[in-house]
Amino acid sequence: MSPDLVRDILIATVPLMVIFPTLFAFTTWLERKALARIQNRIGPNKVGVPLTRYGGRFSLFGLGQPLADGIKMLFKENIVPRDADRLFHLLAPILALIPAMLVLCFLPIEFPWTESLLPVQAFLLDGAVIFFFAITGLNTLAIFMAGWASRNKYSLLGGMRAIAQMVSYEIPLVLSAVVVVMMVGSLNAAEIANAQAGWNWFVFTPWGLAAFVIFFIASLAETNRSPFDLPEAESEIIAGYFTEYSGFKFALFFLGEYIAMFAISGLAVTLFLGGGAGPGIATLPWLSAMWFIAKIFALIAVMIWLRGTLPRLRVDQLMGFAWKFLLPLSILNILVAGFAHFIPQENIVSKVAVWVVSLGILYMAAKGLNQLNRPNVRPRDYKYAE
Amino acid sequence: MTLHHYLILAAVLFCVGLIGVFTRRNAIVVLFSVEIMLNAANLNFIAFWRYSENPALLHGPLFTLFAIAVAAAEVAVGLALVIAVYRHFKTVDLESMDTLREE
Amino acid sequence: MNEEIAFWMLSAIAVLGALVAVRKRNLIHGVFALMVFFAGLAGLFLLLLAEFIAAAQILVYIGAVGILLLFAIMLTERVAGDDGRRMTSRGWFWGLVAAVAVFVVLLLPPIQQFPSPEHARAIEPSVKELGEKLMHPYVVTLEVLALLLTAALIGAVTAAQGVRMPKEEDSPE
Numbered sequence: 001m002s003p004d005l006v007r008d009i010l011i012a013t014v015p016l017m018v019i020f021p022t023l024f025a026f027t028t029w030l031e032r033k034a035l036a037r038i039q040n041r042i043g044p045n046k047v048g049v050p051l052t053r054y055g056g057r058f059s060l061f062g063l064g065q066p067l068a069d070g071i072k073m074l075f076k077e078n079i080v081p082r083d084a085d086r087l088f089h090l091l092a093p094i095l096a097l098i099p100a101m102l103v104l105c106f107l108p109i110e111f112p113w114t115e116s117l118l119p120v121q122a123f124l125l126d127g128a129v130i131f132f133f134a135i136t137g138l139n140t141l142a143i144f145m146a147g148w149a150s151r152n153k154y155s156l157l158g159g160m161r162a163i164a165q166m167v168s169y170e171i172p173l174v175l176s177a178v179v180v181v182m183m184v185g186s187l188n189a190a191e192i193a194n195a196q197a198g199w200n201w202f203v204f205t206p207w208g209l210a211a212f213v214i215f216f217i218a219s220l221a222e223t224n225r226s227p228f229d230l231p232e233a234e235s236e237i238i239a240g241y242f243t244e245y246s247g248f249k250f251a252l253f254f255l256g257e258y259i260a261m262f263a264i265s266g267l268a269v270t271l272f273l274g275g276g277a278g279p280g281i282a283t284l285p286w287l288s289a290m291w292f293i294a295k296i297f298a299l300i301a302v303m304i305w306l307r308g309t310l311p312r313l314r315v316d317q318l319m320g321f322a323w324k325f326l327l328p329l330s331i332l333n334i335l336v337a338g339f340a341h342f343i344p345q346e347n348i349v350s351k352v353a354v355w356v357v358s359l360g361i362l363y364m365a366a367k368g369l370n371q372l373n374r375p376n377v378r379p380r381d382y383k384y385a386e
Numbered sequence: 387m388t389l390h391h392y393l394i395l396a397a398v399l400f401c402v403g404l405i406g407v408f409t410r411r412n413a414i415v416v417l418f419s420v421e422i423m424l425n426a427a428n429l430n431f432i433a434f435w436r437y438s439e440n441p442a443l444l445h446g447p448l449f450t451l452f453a454i455a456v457a458a459a460e461v462a463v464g465l466a467l468v469i470a471v472y473r474h475f476k477t478v479d480l481e482s483m484d485t486l487r488e489e
Numbered sequence: 490m491n492e493e494i495a496f497w498m499l500s501a502i503a504v505l506g507a508l509v510a511v512r513k514r515n516l517i518h519g520v521f522a523l524m525v526f527f528a529g530l531a532g533l534f535l536l537l538l539a540e541f542i543a544a545a546q547i548l549v550y551i552g553a554v555g556i557l558l559l560f561a562i563m564l565t566e567r568v569a570g571d572d573g574r575r576m577t578s579r580g581w582f583w584g585l586v587a588a589v590a591v592f593v594v595l596l597l598p599p600i601q602q603f604p605s606p607e608h609a610r611a612i613e614p615s616v617k618e619l620g621e622k623l624m625h626p627y628v629v630t631l632e633v634l635a636l637l638l639t640a641a642l643i644g645a646v647t648a649a650q651g652v653r654m655p656k657e658e659d660s661p662e
């Protein structure tokens with residue numbers, strides 16, 4: 001390898017491995033704070049920035065909390081169950097982190113320092129989007145590995161739940177992305193982002209809006225976020241697949257989960273929210289990366305908000321929702337996108353007409369599916385209670 | 387790298403799959419040995435395409451794509467059969483499924 | 490030079506993964522070794538500039554087939570792996586001999602006779618072209634494949650479902 005190539009690859013990848021874990025630390029703080037506010041608490045507010053214990057005036061809203069958490073994690077004892085499969089128990093958290101980190105390369109974030117590089121960035125690959133989906137799928141294996149290797153029935157249950165959930169929700173996820181791929185005519189992430197330059201974001205089209213909603217719901221399930229956090233439902237199966245993990249291995253799982261959240265939100269930004277597009281990037285190109293990360297954070301904020309608001313689904317509701325509701329709707333959305341594409345949209349009237357008709361079709365379909373899937377619940381007769 | 391490297395690698399992988407088919411009695415292992423052999427064949431398709439006279443025709447990738455899809459269908463049906471057999475015989479040991487054999 | 494290093498590393502990964510998958514007694518370990526094999530093969534496809542096939546390989550084999558195998562094992566074998574029951578193999582030595590014989594007698598001679606171009610042509614890999622090919626001359630194949638997959642889906646469900654039990658009376662609980 002020529003030294004130039006090595007240097008460029010390092011410049012392209014190393015910052016990703018620094019920036020996103022840093023953002024992860026910040027996000028854990030943000031999440032704890034936001035959840036606390038939703039539940040009328042204050043949240044972490046003691047640890048100051050240079051780890052001043054009970055920093056008083058210098059606590060800065062508890063921003064030092066993630067650092068303190070990290071140090072705590074590092075010093076905790078690493079406990080492996082006696083009957084566990086030691087090799088897999090060790091490999092699982094690593095395998096959970098690697099795909100999440102790897103797919104970050106497929107996000108078309110144009111950092112200012114990558115401008116002069118050789119074309120080494122993975123998002124310039126011709127099939128970047130499909131690679132993204134392929135590699136995200138590996139996460140499932142890591143979760144299964146963790147659940148199986150722990151030799152704990154709750155871990156295994158969590159692992160099996162995770163597989164069933166992630167496999168099911170991957171289909172609506174991919175199908176809603178297919179719409180965008182179809183309209184742009186490319187699987188190249190950079191090309192998809194460029195196609196939305198200016199304010200032509202796909203979320204501002206009827207099919208794009210529907211696809212974005214489906215994509216976002218499916219991505220919540222794909223990253224095991226509430227309300228789809230059944231694999232780690234603490235009230236049902238302790239902590240699911242990472243019940244038997246402690247210390248640094250647990251931290252790796254935690255990190256992997258959040259990085260996966262960033263990655264999938266990043267893909268949503270690429271596909272629907274215009275990538276790095278935003279005001280001011282013509283004059284200041286470095287703003288593009290800032291916009292990209294700001295949009296990711298907007299999505300993360302919604303995820304946190306939903307976690308604070310929605311109750312957890314039941315297993316049968318979860319599977320039914322994916323297969324009987326999201327899947328038909330996302331297939332219909334592909335048809336709607338085709339329809340919207342072939343109707344000429346020159347004047348405002350035809351534009352409004354396309355909006356009304358497309359959203360009308362989708363709304364009616366959603367209504368109909370809802371009606372079809374309604375469980376026939378009768379009032380329960382209680383034997384032993386009044 | 388020449389074409390021969392890839393062809394020999396594919397042949398070696400095929401033979402590894404063959405060892406599995408010859409020596410294992412677990413139906414699932416036999417199934418995934420067959421899968422290894424199929425993948426070795428796919429490697430051959432791609433290698434022949436890459437070193438062919440006219441790679442722009444894309445025959446290799448197309449055929450491999452079809453082969454992958456067929457293999458996926460095969461695995462799904464195969465595993466469903468394994469599960470059905472397990473339900474019947476309470477084992478997936480291929481040698482104990484010999485009810486058709488004359489005693 | 491780079492290509493050679495990559496080739497040897499990836500082929501070592503693939504062959505070792507396949508060997509472990511085939512010989513490992515613990516089925517779950519075997520399936521994960523199989524994944525390593527699939528990943529190695531996907532790397533080789535990338536090396537041969539078939540990037541869409543590499544992605545499909547990961548997506549279909551590791552993402553779908555692997556999970557399916559895991560499910561099948563969990564449904565049939567003992568959950569904790571099969572170290573209790575001995576269901577090993579018959580003479581693996583003879584299996585090895587047979588496989589080597591097949592390699593030397595059947596596979597090697599045609600390979601040696603085949604002319605081996607030293608260098609591959611430079612190509613511009615394009616997923617778009619592949620898609621257009623699928624739509625233009627191969628659209629019938631694609632449709633037949635879709636039919637096959639649907640048939641396999643239904644067939645797999647009916648086969649795995651087994652004989653349906655007569656529906657029990659609804660008892661209020």
